[in-house]
Amino acid sequence: MKKIPYGRQHITEEDIEAVNKILRSDWLTQGPTIPAFEKAFADYVGAKYAVAVANGTAALHLNAIALNVNPGDKVITTPVTFVATANCIKYCGGEVVFSDIDPETYLLDIVKVRKILEADKNKEIKGIIPVNFAGRVVDMEVFRQLADEFNCWIIEDACHSPGGYFINSKKEKVNAGSGRYADLAIFSFHPVKHIAAGEGGMITTNDEKLYKRILNLRTHGIQQDYSKRIYDDALWYYEMHELGYNYRLTDIQAALAISQLSRAKEGIAKRKTIAENYFQVFKDEKYVKGQSGNVEGHAYHLYVIEVERRKELHKYLRNQNIYAQIHYVPVHLMPYYRDQGWKEGDLPVSEKYYSTCISLPVFPTLTDEEQNFVVSSIQEFYKK
Numbered sequence: 001m002k003k004i005p006y007g008r009q010h011i012t013e014e015d016i017e018a019v020n021k022i023l024r025s026d027w028l029t030q031g032p033t034i035p036a037f038e039k040a041f042a043d044y045v046g047a048k049y050a051v052a053v054a055n056g057t058a059a060l061h062l063n064a065i066a067l068n069v070n071p072g073d074k075v076i077t078t079p080v081t082f083v084a085t086a087n088c089i090k091y092c093g094g095e096v097v098f099s100d101i102d103p104e105t106y107l108l109d110i111v112k113v114r115k116i117l118e119a120d121k122n123k124e125i126k127g128i129i130p131v132n133f134a135g136r137v138v139d140m141e142v143f144r145q146l147a148d149e150f151n152c153w154i155i156e157d158a159c160h161s162p163g164g165y166f167i168n169s170k171k172e173k174v175n176a177g178s179g180r181y182a183d184l185a186i187f188s189f190h191p192v193k194h195i196a197a198g199e200g201g202m203i204t205t206n207d208e209k210l211y212k213r214i215l216n217l218r219t220h221g222i223q224q225d226y227s228k229r230i231y232d233d234a235l236w237y238y239e240m241h242e243l244g245y246n247y248r249l250t251d252i253q254a255a256l257a258i259s260q261l262s263r264a265k266e267g268i269a270k271r272k273t274i275a276e277n278y279f280q281v282f283k284d285e286k287y288v289k290g291q292s293g294n295v296e297g298h299a300y301h302l303y304v305i306e307v308e309r310r311k312e313l314h315k316y317l318r319n320q321n322i323y324a325q326i327h328y329v330p331v332h333l334m335p336y337y338r339d340q341g342w343k344e345g346d347l348p349v350s351e352k353y354y355s356t357c358i359s360l361p362v363f364p365t366l367t368d369e370e371q372n373f374v375v376s377s378i379q380e381f382y383k384k
């Protein structure tokens, strides 16, 4: 069997043609493909505004700046995420407060977040970054109520969940990144994600002020609205109003992303079928202690099972050419965060999850034969 990764991009002839078209055009960057992608993506998730950026990390960084994270400010997030989620707070000199996950959903446990907020007598906590881990969308309605109670903002890290949704108290489907409850949401277009652009990111929001500020921050803090120039009205003249970055996406990447986006719904449908197959097999296996399961609105970026002897299983699968992966080494146990006082035992649910979790291959072009091979290899391992 050839190598089976845990995630893989799917590039079609249409994708290649879309990129070629840009290469033959006048605009490799800052051209019309960027707003076209932003419009298509905003429509896909149901948000008012979208800003395309260089990657998901840049999206997080710009969000933290736009929400005025300053030295001394504290922000709550989960340790079961990629390091970038937490690091954006450190970029701005803030402190990260890791809070434990719910063992069933693998998402931030709102009861524990509330306890942390209640204990914050000096009101140092300014925001919360829930993560739609593995593609399961956080109930952002209840997080909004909590955030409002404690005067906090919310960034929804939706990197794993474009096309996913949760059901709110009115039984409505609320899309990840729709901006209905979170102030800002971010996405990544890294090749293992649903929409592959090589590198790429998106910020979505319904807040016009934040949108405009982030547009300026994406390009060095240079005022994008030329009618607002203060000191001169010459055609060539531009003004920088605050310290920004070059966090732009190229038109080449945007063209690939638009082409991919046109197949995103099919991709999710395929991921759901794969997830359902895993669920049906593993729900009756004694060695499986937990799994992503069959969850409405889940975007299945990852399909996780929790098992004993995880390390040996991982090695066994690797020998079969199956590249299952572990998501994630808990962020609070990274040497960088240990140096700031975090240690083993601080977040027991996340740490226990880390000791048993393994992400199985899920991507739209995974064949039945490949998935059957993954399943039978795991079954074979536990027979021993």
Ligand SMILES: Cc1ncc(COP(=O)(O)O)c(C=O)c1O
Binding pocket: 055, 056, 057, 058, 081, 082, 084, 085, 131, 157, 159, 160, 187, 188, 189, 190, 200, 201
């Ligand atoms: C949950 C999460 N947040 C943030 C990021 C950062 O995105 P990027 O790799 O595009 O910078 C990633 C991607 O790896 C991620 O999985």
